[in-house]
Amino acid sequence: MAGNPERRAALVDAGTEVLARSGARGLTFRAVDAEAGVPVGTASNYFTDRDDLLRQIDARMHTRLAxxxxxxxxxxxxxxxxxxxxxxxxxxxxxxxxxxxxxxxxxxxxxxxxxxxxxxxxxxxxxxxxxxxxxxxxxxxxxxxxxxxxxxxxxxxxxxxxxxxxxxxxxxxxxxxxxxxxxxxxxxxxxxxxxx
The missing domain is CATH 1.10.357.10 (Tetracycline Repressor, domain 2)
Structure with missing residues (x-):
C-alpha cells in the first residue's frame, strides 16, 4: 500500500464526496480517482478494497465532524x-x-x-x-x-x-x-x- 498520508487523506475526502453524492453503489476506485483528480488506479494503491475505503471514510468523518x-x-x-x-x-x-x-x-x-x-x-x-x-x-x-x-x-x-x-x-x-x-x-x- 502506498504511504503518502496527504494523498491518502485527499482520496478519503474524495471518497466521502462520491459516497455522499452517489451512494455506496457509486463508490468505486475509478470514481474516487476522478473526484480526486489523480490518475486511474491511484486509489487501488492506497486501499486494499472498498471495505477498507469505507472504514477509512468512517474514521475521517468522525475527525472532520469533531x-x-x-x-x-x-x-x-x-x-x-x-x-x-x-x-x-x-x-x-x-x-x-x-x-x-x-x-x-x-x-x-x-x-x-x-x-x-x-x-x-x-x-x-x-x-x-x-x-x-x-x-x-x-x-x-x-x-x-x-x-x-x-x-x-x-x-x-x-x-x-x-x-x-x-x-x-x-x-x-x-x-x-x-x-x-x-x-x-x-x-x-x-x-x-x-x-x-
Whole structure:
C-alpha cells in the first residue's frame, strides 16, 4: 500500500464526496480517482478494497465532524446546565450543516452497514465509541442528566439531523414557535435534559 498520508487523506475526502453524492453503489476506485483528480488506479494503491475505503471514510468523518477545541473550551466556560447542553447541540447542528457532505456520507455508511457484516461491525464499534465518549464527557463536565439522557438526546438529534439534511421541508411549520433547526434543538434539550 502506498504511504503518502496527504494523498491518502485527499482520496478519503474524495471518497466521502462520491459516497455522499452517489451512494455506496457509486463508490468505486475509478470514481474516487476522478473526484480526486489523480490518475486511474491511484486509489487501488492506497486501499486494499472498498471495505477498507469505507472504514477509512468512517474514521475521517468522525475527525472532520469533531468539535473545534477552541469553540468547545469557550462553551464549557458557561454554567453546566440545560442552556449549555443546548449550546453544545447547536454547535453540533452547525458543524453538521457546514459539512453536509461528510454527514451524508456517514448516513450512507449506515445504510451500507446493513448489507455488509464486516462494515457493520466496525461502524457499530466507531459509533458506539462516539456515544460512550459523549456519555463520559457529559458525566465529567457535570452536565444535568445521566447516560440515559445522553442516549435519548443522541437519538433525538440523529433524527433531527436526518430530517434537516435530507428533507428539511418536513418540519417547517409543524411545531409552532420553533425554528428549524435551532428552535427544535432547544425544544429537544428542554424535553429530554432535566433542569438539574
Amino acid at each position: 468539535p473545534d477545541p477552541e469553540v468547545l473550551a469557550g462553551l464549557m466556560a458557561a454554567p453546566k446546565d440545560r442552556t449549555l447542553v443546548t449550546a453544545l447541540m447547536r454547535d453540533l447542528m452547525g458543524r453538521v450543516t457546514r459539512d453536509r457532505t461528510g454527514y451524508l456520507a456517514l448516513l450512507e455508511l449506515r445504510l451500507e452497514a446493513t448489507r455488509r457484516p464486516g462494515l457493520r461491525a466496525s461502524f457499530t464499534e466507531s459509533v458506539r465509541a462516539e456515544l460512550e465518549y459523549g456519555m463520559d464527557f457529559h458525566r465529567r463536565a457535570g452536565l444535568p442528566g445521566g447516560d440515559e439522557t445522553v442516549a435519548v438526546l443522541y437519538l433525538a438529534m440523529l433524527g433531527l439531523i436526518l430530517e434537516h439534511l435530507t428533507l428539511p421541508g418536513v418540519l417547517e411549520g409543524v411545531l409552532p414557535g420553533t425554528g428549524v433547526p435551532d428552535g427544535l434543538v432547544e425544544r429537544l434539550v428542554t424535553t429530554i435534559v432535566p433542569e438539574r
